[in-house]
Amino acid sequence: MRWTASIFAALLALASAPSQAQAQEYPAKPIRIIVPFAPGGIVDTAARVVGQKLHERWGQQVVIENRPGGNGFIGVMATAKSPADGYTLMMAHTGEFSVNPAIFKDVPYELERDFIPITLINDAPMVFVVNSGVPYKSMQDLIAAAKAKPGTVAVSTPGTGSIQHLLLEWAGLATGAKFLHVPYKGGAPAITATAGGEVPAGSAAMGSAMPHITSGRVTVVAVTTGKRSAVNMSWPTLQESGVPGVESSIWAGLFAPKGVPQPIIDKLYGELTKILEMPDVKERFAAGGGVPGGMPPAAFKAHIVKEAAGLKEVVIKANVKAE
Amino acid sequence: MDIIANLALGFGVAVTVTNLLYCFLGVFLGTLIGVLPGIGPVATVAMLLPLTFSLDPATAMIMLAGIYYGAQYGGSTTAILVNIPGESSSVVTTLDGYQMARQGRAGPALGIAAIGSFIAGSFATLVVALFSPPLAEIALKFQPADYFSLMVFGLVGAVVLARGSLRKAIGMVVLGLILGLVGTDVNSGVMRFTFGIPALAEGISFVALAMGLFGVAEVIANLEQRGKNREVFTSRLGSVLPSRGDLKRSAWSIARGTGLGSVLGILPGGGALLASFAAYTIEKKVAKPPRDFGNGDIRGVAAPEAANNAGAQTSFIPMLTLGVPSNPTMALMIGALMIQGIQPGPQVLTQRPELFWGIVASMWIGNLFLLALNLPLIGLWVRLLAAPYRLLFPAILVFCCIGVFTINNNASDLFQLVVFSALGYLLIKLGCEPAPLILGLVLGPMMEEYLRRALLISLGDPTVLVTSPLSLAFLLAAAALLASIAVPLIRSKREEALKE
Amino acid sequence: MRIKSPSDFWCGLLFAAIGIAVLAVAGQYRLGTAARMGPAYFPTLLGGLLLFLGFTLTVPALFKDGEPLQKLHWRPLLMVLLSVAVFGLALAYLGFAVAVAALVVVASLANPDLRPLETAGLAVFLAVFSIGLFVGLLGVPLPLWPGGS
Numbered sequence: 002m003r004w005t006a007s008i009f010a011a012l013l014a015l016a017s018a019p020s021q022a023q024a025q026e027y028p029a030k031p032i033r034i035i036v037p038f039a040p041g042g043i044v045d046t047a048a049r050v051v052g053q054k055l056h057e058r059w060g061q062q063v064v065i066e067n068r069p070g071g072n073g074f075i076g077v078m079a080t081a082k083s084p085a086d087g088y089t090l091m092m093a094h095t096g097e098f099s100v101n102p103a104i105f106k107d108v109p110y111e112l113e114r115d116f117i118p119i120t121l122i123n124d125a126p127m128v129f130v131v132n133s134g135v136p137y138k139s140m141q142d143l144i145a146a147a148k149a150k151p152g153t154v155a156v157s158t159p160g161t162g163s164i165q166h167l168l169l170e171w172a173g174l175a176t177g178a179k180f181l182h183v184p185y186k187g188g189a190p191a192i193t194a195t196a197g198g199e200v201p202a203g204s205a206a207m208g209s210a211m212p213h214i215t216s217g218r219v220t221v222v223a224v225t226t227g228k229r230s231a232v233n234m235s236w237p238t239l240q241e242s243g244v245p246g247v248e249s250s251i252w253a254g255l256f257a258p259k260g261v262p263q264p265i266i267d268k269l270y271g272e273l274t275k276i277l278e279m280p281d282v283k284e285r286f287a288a289g290g291g292v293p294g295g296m297p298p299a300a301f302k303a304h305i306v307k308e309a310a311g312l313k314e315v316v317i318k319a320n321v322k323a324e
Numbered sequence: 325m326d327i328i329a330n331l332a333l334g335f336g337v338a339v340t341v342t343n344l345l346y347c348f349l350g351v352f353l354g355t356l357i358g359v360l361p362g363i364g365p366v367a368t369v370a371m372l373l374p375l376t377f378s379l380d381p382a383t384a385m386i387m388l389a390g391i392y393y394g395a396q397y398g399g400s401t402t403a404i405l406v407n408i409p410g411e412s413s414s415v416v417t418t419l420d421g422y423q424m425a426r427q428g429r430a431g432p433a434l435g436i437a438a439i440g441s442f443i444a445g446s447f448a449t450l451v452v453a454l455f456s457p458p459l460a461e462i463a464l465k466f467q468p469a470d471y472f473s474l475m476v477f478g479l480v481g482a483v484v485l486a487r488g489s490l491r492k493a494i495g496m497v498v499l500g501l502i503l504g505l506v507g508t509d510v511n512s513g514v515m516r517f518t519f520g521i522p523a524l525a526e527g528i529s530f531v532a533l534a535m536g537l538f539g540v541a542e543v544i545a546n547l548e549q550r551g552k553n554r555e556v557f558t559s560r561l562g563s564v565l566p567s568r569g570d571l572k573r574s575a576w577s578i579a580r581g582t583g584l585g586s587v588l589g590i591l592p593g594g595g596a597l598l599a600s601f602a603a604y605t606i607e608k609k610v611a612k613p614p615r616d617f618g619n620g621d622i623r624g625v626a627a628p629e630a631a632n633n634a635g636a637q638t639s640f641i642p643m644l645t646l647g648v649p650s651n652p653t654m655a656l657m658i659g660a661l662m663i664q665g666i667q668p669g670p671q672v673l674t675q676r677p678e679l680f681w682g683i684v685a686s687m688w689i690g691n692l693f694l695l696a697l698n699l700p701l702i703g704l705w706v707r708l709l710a711a712p713y714r715l716l717f718p719a720i721l722v723f724c725c726i727g728v729f730t731i732n733n734n735a736s737d738l739f740q741l742v743v744f745s746a747l748g749y750l751l752i753k754l755g756c757e758p759a760p761l762i763l764g765l766v767l768g769p770m771m772e773e774y775l776r777r778a779l780l781i782s783l784g785d786p787t788v789l790v791t792s793p794l795s796l797a798f799l800l801a802a803a804a805l806l807a808s809i810a811v812p813l814i815r816s817k818r819e820e821a822l823k824e
Numbered sequence: 825m826r827i828k829s830p831s832d833f834w835c836g837l838l839f840a841a842i843g844i845a846v847l848a849v850a851g852q853y854r855l856g857t858a859a860r861m862g863p864a865y866f867p868t869l870l871g872g873l874l875l876f877l878g879f880t881l882t883v884p885a886l887f888k889d890g891e892p893l894q895k896l897h898w899r900p901l902l903m904v905l906l907s908v909a910v911f912g913l914a915l916a917y918l919g920f921a922v923a924v925a926a927l928v929v930v931a932s933l934a935n936p937d938l939r940p941l942e943t944a945g946l947a948v949f950l951a952v953f954s955i956g957l958f959v960g961l962l963g964v965p966l967p968l969w970p971g972g973s
Contacts, residue, residue: 033965040373041659049377049663066965068733071522072508075734078522104513109522155781161513183780186510186773189647189658189668197464200781212647212669288665357962371962489832495839495877502846502870514853514863517846544904547934548897714935715946718928721904722950725911725927730964738912742905749901753894754835772866784859 024264027087031062034255035083035091037076039069043208043289047122047253048092050285054276073097074109081115085260087269092122094253095164098305103313104162104321112309117266118301119255120273121294123286126207126226126250127165128236129156129172130192130219135201140223140242143202147178155181155200157191162321165191165204167312168225168249170319172239175247195219206251207232208289224290225249232290249308252294254301270298331453334681338689343386346379347686350387351693354394359705361402362535362724364410365653367731368395373660381664382679386686388660389640392653393690396636397441397698400629404433405709406720408539411651412530412597413632415762416604418538420617420624427620430709431564434702436574436622437629438695439566444582444630445691448637451586453684457673459590459638460645466591468778469788473798474591475771478598480802481605482763484809492756500764503528507769511776523736530652532737533765535724536744537751537758543717544749564703566622574626577607581627585634589650590641597651601763603631609808637687644672644680829890836881843875903934919969920959924951 032055034048045067052063068076077097083089098112112118129140137143147154158165161184173180183200185191188209195203196218203210203219207230213219223242224230226249239247255273257266276282277293286293296304315321337343353375358368372391376384399410404421417437424433451459479501483493506517507527518524566574581603588599607627608617617624639650647668649655661668666676673680709716728737751758782788790796827833846867856862907930914923928947932938958964 039659040656041662045659046663046665064965066733069526070732070734071525074522074525075732107520153783160508160510181780181783183777184510184513185777189649193464193646193648197466199467208667209647212667212671215675216670218670285665288667357957371958371964374963491877491881492832492835495835495874495881498870498874498877499839499842502842502867502874505867505870509863511861512854512863516853516863516867517849540904540908544897544900544934547900547904714932714937714939715942717935718931718943718946719950721907721931722911722924722927722954725908725923726954726958729912729915730958730966733965735912735916738908738915742908742912745905745908746901750838753896754838755831755891755894756835776861779859779861784857786859 024262024268027265027268028059028061030088031064032088032090033064033066035066035068035076035080035089037068037070037073037091037093037097040065040067043123043125043206043251043291044092044094044253046285050282051092051122051255051273051276054279054282055272058272058276072101072105074101077110080256081110081258083258085258087257087261087265089258090119090269091116091256091258092253093256095251095308099309099312100162100164100167102309103167103316112302112305115259116256117259117261118298118305119257119266119269120277120298121252121254121296121301121304122273122277123291124250124252124294125286125289125291126224126230127168127205128207128210128214128221128225129202129204129223129239130195130210130214130221131202132195132198132200133218133220134198137201137222138220140237140239140244143222144172144176144178144243147173147180148176151179152181154202155183157183157185157194157200157203157205159188159191159205159209160184160186164249164251164312165206167315167321168247169204170321171247171249171312171315172244174315174318175244192219206289208291211289230290231287231292254294254305266298327454330677330681331685333677334453334683334685337382337678337682338386338685343383343682343686344689346383346387347390347690348693350390350392351394351690351697352390354391354396355398355694355697355701356394358395358398358410359401360398360723360727361406361408361720362539362722363398363727364402364408364531364534365392365395365399366411366531366656367727368398368410369653369656370731373656376660377663381661381666381676382682384660384664385657385679385683386690388657389683389686390690390693392636392657393445393633393687393694395653396633397438397694400437400441400632401434401705404437404625405430405705406539406716407542408720408724409534409762411653412534412762412766413600413628413635413651415534415538415759416600416628417625417632419604419759420619420621423618423620424622424625425709429620429622430706431702432566432570432622433625434705435564435566435699436570436626438698438702439571440574440578440581440626440630441633442691442695443578444585444634445637445694446688447582448586448589448634449684449688449691451638452641452687453681456641456645456680456684459641460670460673463590463642463646463648466794467788467792468774468781469792470794470798471591472771472774472778473789473795473802474598475767475774477798477802477805478601478767479764479771480805480809481598481602482760482767484605484608484805488755488757490809492754493760496751496756496758496760497764500761500766501768501771503533503761504765504768505772510769510773511780521736523732523734523740527769528765529728529731529737529740530765531731532728532740533744534762535728536741536746537748537761539720539724540741540745541748541752541758543720544745545752546713547717564706565699570622574623577603577611577623577627578630580606580610581630582634585631585636586638588631589635589638591650597635597763597766599635600628600632603627605805633691640683640687644668644683645670827886828888829885830893831885831891832881833885834893836878836883836885838878839874839881840878843871843873843878846871846874899936900934904931907931907934915967917970920966921951921955921968922970924954 080091196213277295403409403414403417407422409415585599850867853864854862855864911927925947932943
């Protein structure tokens with residue numbers, strides 16, 4: 002009797018011991034990465050690039066599962082409810098953790114309560130663009146026009162409450178200019194509208210604007226990151242264009258549900274830093290102006306928390322509502 | 325001539341052993357999965373998409389295009405055989421196609437769909453090859469006001485689709501418009517009619533609605549005919565291929581459908597869908613004698629099928645050059661392009677000519693495969709209908725459920741299916757036809773979006789709707805169409821009154 | 825008073841009821857003006873239009889003869905709807921294989937001349953076929969068995 006009990010106890014200990022043994026065996030079965038979007042786009046691409054590399058290095062299948070819809074709520078909640086064993090991860094972006102809490106009253110998840118950020122994967126700038134046929138040639142021109150005739154200079158964005166929209170409002174707050182926000186249903190229609198001259202300007206992800214930048218239909222007047230972009234060093238930043246203190250980007254990052262043992266997080270982070278150093282990965286992200294991330298989990302979390310607070314302030318001050 | 329060089333480049337890419345093989349594989353798998361009742365083109369493409377990730381971009385796109393045609397034709401097949409339209413553009417096919425199937429003429433219906441699609445596809449491919457660059461420019465010139473007026477025209481046309489009561493048909497369009505409101509309002513970001521359900525934020529699942537209103541509701545209606553269960557379809561098989569007379573009767577319908585589809589497909593967003601509806605409306609107005617429409621007229625299958633396939637080809641123009649999808653399936657294909665590291669846009673034509681022209685060439689080859697594959701298979705599909713309905717209907721339900729689920733991997737979409745099936749059954753019982761509802765659902769949100777955007781950009785000046793010549797033309801056409809519906813109605817009422 | 829055209833009458837009532845519901849929900853949103861439409865503008869317009877259409881169907885139906893109402897058959901309706909709902913629930917908790925089989929069994933109850941053996945065979949066949957095709961061949965990520973994620 003006693004020995005069965007002790008064996009049982011030992012087994013129990015073995016089963017519940019998180020620690021080294023588990024991390025060494027990890028991954029012992031296929032990993033799935035949930036993407037709260039349809040295939041294609043910056044977040045899905047980040048997941049596929051990383052998934053492919055993890056598969057090559059670990060020999061385990063990495064399945065990308067697209068769970069689109071509901072402003073990302075559906076995919077995020079599916080991840081939050083998954084077992085915290087390291088076999089379900091999520092590739093999410095600025096929208097889920099920095100934008101949604103700022104614009105929605107009831108967000109069913111919380112970063113702190115439900116997730117462990119692992120690391121930032123791809124950090125891509127946004128751009129302010131103008132139709133090449135309009136008289137505005139710089140961000141300063143655009144701001145001056147919006148100040149001269151408030152509410153008449155139309156700027157396209159991929160939607161109300163998108164990061165591009167918040168960025169536009171933020172730039173307005175910082176300069177006192179009042180733009181006419183024209184929302185579209187996604188990035189492609191928005192940039193197409195600027196390229197076709199339906200609206201004179203646009204706030205867009207660099208990746209989705211790239212085709213029309215190359216074709217010359219639109220001209221970049223500012224990039225939104227703190228530093229100029231390696232894609233074209235002649236494009237000024239917002240700071241340099243008289244928009245003080247405004248700095249933003251679209252990042253994609255990997256998350257795990259809360260409760261995944263620390264050794265597994267460490268192992269994933271270690272592997273990802275190596276993957277993000279690979280030239281082909283860098284090249285893949287660079288097409289859309291992206292820079293591979295790799296910041297440690299704690300720094301990544303701090304980055305999100307700071308960004309979310311900043312955007313919340315923009316939303317309150319500019320009175321953006323997603324009622 | 326540039327065009328010859330371009331096409332030569334295209335065929336050079338498309339006619340390699342590898343690419344021919346993947347083109348065939350795409351068409352084959354697309355047809356195979358798409359022909360399962362309930363698994364429409366969106367679900368088919370979503371399921372087969374991962375097969376292309378490991379291929380190089382041109383091969384991947386060629387295979388995907390093949391999958392797309394295959395799935396689309398598969399969707400038309402189920403529309404005809406079991407009244408389940410795979411996507412919005414094959415809704416019209418159910419009107420006469422399913423009636424033909426019930427009369428034992430499934431074979432000719434499927435045959436004319438295949439032949440019409442092939443002719444339309446070949447012609448539209450030529451249009452794409454000849455006019456792509458200028459056409460992309462035209463699409464860019466379309467302003468929100470023009471789109472709004474086009475949608476108005478389309479919705480007026482939707483009313484013509486109905487056979488029965490005009491008031492009920494208008495009601496169905498309005499109900500469709502209302503269902504289309506569900507989801508996030510593009511202009512304000514407000515979530516309307518979502519009742520706190522996250523799955524509804526992006527609107528009602530079109531597939532769940534179409535499967536419910538058409539497929540599942542039809543299953544329920546068929547089941548209630550006790551004892552007659554085995555006679556949902558006539559046991560008489562009839563001829564498998566369209567007769568010479570059928571072909572002769574449909575020739576002009578195919579031509580008109582092809583022309584309409586080629587033109588409307590170029591418009592980003594909704595163009596290809598409008599094509600099939602508009603083609604049917606026009607047939608109903610011009611074809612002589614018009615009496616059979618809605619009761620299994622072969623021209624009611626030929627015209628919309630030709631239009632929908634021509635539209636499917638030419639909608640590659642806005643897809644590849646602007647990155648703007650014309651339907652959910654195209655949106656998936658854009659996703660696939662981006663996974664390949666290609667951002668759709670005008671530069672595709674100049675920077676990746678081999679990709680662009682390779683796809684154009686493979687379009688034609690794909691259509692040829694489609695015809696060669698499907699004509700012999702028609703006999704098999706028709707014979708499947710002879711299976712006892714008690715075995716057929718659970719299979720239909722299983723595939724409908726799988727089709728609805730796999731699009732978003734979301735079980736809550738299945739509960740939408742339950743709701744819409746009940747609604748569909750109720751509508752059948754009340755003598756309402758669901759086809760106009762579908763058009764309202766798809767066009768409604770766009771109509772509102774474009775109108776409000778037009779007014780937003782014009783700073784609230786409504787004259788934009790008539791100062792743009794295109795917009796004015798569409799509005800006038802809509803008014804003329806409305807008059808053509810209303811005048812005979814008023815006249816017949818008066819005659820009726822005089823008789824009494 | 826006798827309803828002379830029941831089909832139109834009930835259809836009109838359904839339209840009117842939906843119209844009123846739409847108007848009620850739309851009342852929560854901002855209306856705006858014709859030049860600057862708010863999120864409630866279109867819904868209010870459409871709800872009103874459907875309500876009006878409802879009346880044009882219902883009121884004449886009281887006076888003018890028309891089609892009778894078709895009889896509702898509850899058994900196929902409920903069983904088929906139930907089978908889809910069961911599939912949805914079973915998929916979430918019991919996995920795909922059980923879900924397909926459960927759907928087939930419940931749906932078969934819609935048919936008065938039930939053949940248990942045939943139904944069981946069909947359930948097994950469709951489960952095996954769908955798993956083989958979608959999961960085996962195409963690798964669609966479906967939860968197969970109970971407890972699977």
